[in-house]
Amino acid sequence: MIRLYSTLSRSKEPLETVQPGKVGMYLCGPTVYKPSHIGHMVGPVIFDAIKRYLTYSGYEVTFVVNITDVDDKLIAESNARGMSMAALAEEMTADYMRNIKALGVDTIDHFPRCTDNIDEIIAFTKTLIAKRFAYESDGDVYFDVTKDHEYGRLSNRTTEETQGEGGSTADRKRNAADFALWKTAKPGEPSWPSPWGAGRPGWHIECSAMSRRLLGETFDIHGGGLDLIFPHHENEVAQSECCHGKPMAKYWLHNGLLQAADEVGKVGGRATRSAAVDIEAQIANKVSKSKGSAPFRELLQQFSAETIRFFLLATQYRRPVEYSEARLKETEAALDNFYRFFKRYERVTGASIYAIIPPLRRTQGDFEPGDLESDTDSLLKDVVQHRTRFLDAMDDDINTGGAMGDVFELLRRLNKFIDDEKLEKPEAQTPAKLASLRRGATVFREMGAVMGLFREPPAEKQSGGNNELVGKLMELMLELRADARKKKDFATADQIRKRLTEIGVILEDRPGGTEWTVSNSPSP
RNA sequence: GGCCCCGUAGCCAAGUGGCUAAGGCAGCGGAUUGCAAAUCCGCCAUCAUCAGUUCGACUCUGAUCGGGGCCUCCA
16 A cells, blocks of 8 residues: 655545556656756656656556746846757756656656647636636736635645735736736747737746646646745646646645755755855855756766665655765765675676566565475565565655665675575575575565666776776786785785775685776775 | 744664664674685664653654754746
8 A cells, every 4th residue: 555645635645546547647847947956856766766666566657747948047048148048948958858867767758848838828827817717917917816715725824924025027916926827028038929918828837737738637646846835836736726626636745855965955046045155165166066056967977877866765755865975975885785796696696687677566576475485594584574664665655765774684685695505606506595596686676676776787987997908917917816825925915905905906805716896996 | 924844873864652763874893714805793872852641752742952945936
């Protein structure tokens, strides 16, 4: 039984879908006016994992992420760069697509663009006017919040509380809290013809219009960062529910935002409240970059996409994620435990762990009572327990952070099995033991697949000269060292190892010979 | 000022009204190794403070202190 925490009810609710066996999921996507930073990746990674888990659990999921490609910021940025808004949007959309793809986010079915849905938006707006929830004013169209008696229930605030100054268009509004569905075009701005004159959509209406087109009037899951609860999602609810007279989404999921360690404020947010920010560093953009607002593609040069994905999934999604490079380095160290195990698995079985095809559905991965009968070493019993706990955590509001603990525990259990059974020594191997190991590794692959991790082997570590010549030289070094060890000349053997360690090459003596790897950071 | 969230070991981070409070990073012992590395085993938390409810609270309630988000474009 999957339970999800909905912001609307402020509680965890059992997942009961609109249509049996199907889930419609909408995530508010980016406004494509500048390159995405790591903060923009939180939602896509989490909801990608949610879709994977729902699919794994047997649901047919339609996952929609919108692209906001018309907006004040796009207009301002395109003017500043002397390019058309469409060209800017295309460039930044491509950047976004590259970034989420790198992170393994490939479960999104539709990326509707606002500018491709102007007709739908105009039709939606016309309906709201006809139903008297909206009014035209001087070429603008506003939603009248006083007509919606439920306005404010998502963000838990009253209309009075939301009364601001009304902004620069206050004189055209009936109430300060009214928000624009359609904005009349200023000279030179991109615009589309409409019954109210040339203009463009307001920020909120696109999501109501596009989610309806692709997912229907009521769909299952609406997601986004919790900073969107007000006003964006509140206004979506108002538009859609007043238009249709029925709930817009059954579950409103909001992910916590990326926070910069040792800094005030979310990544990429305003930094005006930082207590003691070094002005020069800020000018040099170092502060904001170290906070994570550097373009995501730059971060990818420093850390692998898998490291970043693992890092983002290591915390329960509703909590803020504390970001810093130190955290990512820590994640790297944690991930290395897995990569070392993968090599070990390959040494033992002769086959890559990546060759194991994990079960695509939960029911396929379930153990049969007979599976455990032949279990003479209690390995599979423990494996089943870790799997069950992992799935329990995922069932409980997609608790990837808690589930991660079970992945580590399974890793340790499999290592222990290899130790206990001495499987690194070929003579100790039996078909039954290798089968047990493989079965355990299959569960590991299953967990990875659910979270979208370990889908392909990590790129070989950069050595700065990891080529054929280096390989041959290393072969020579290891041969000399092996000879020395054979003659019990450990001084020479240790000197070779010590010097190699100093230049960042780690040696590991194993039953089958000595292996060498390039370390992350050469010791000084 | 209004609304909301959080405060668990050196750091990060799950979790529960009552068996030994996951896991990771770092650290310290031990097994293993010629010595290492890797791996395994073990150690490392009176769950911010105070009061209350309860047979019993880290878990519920209230207060206090501390941190954060939203209220304006935001993932």
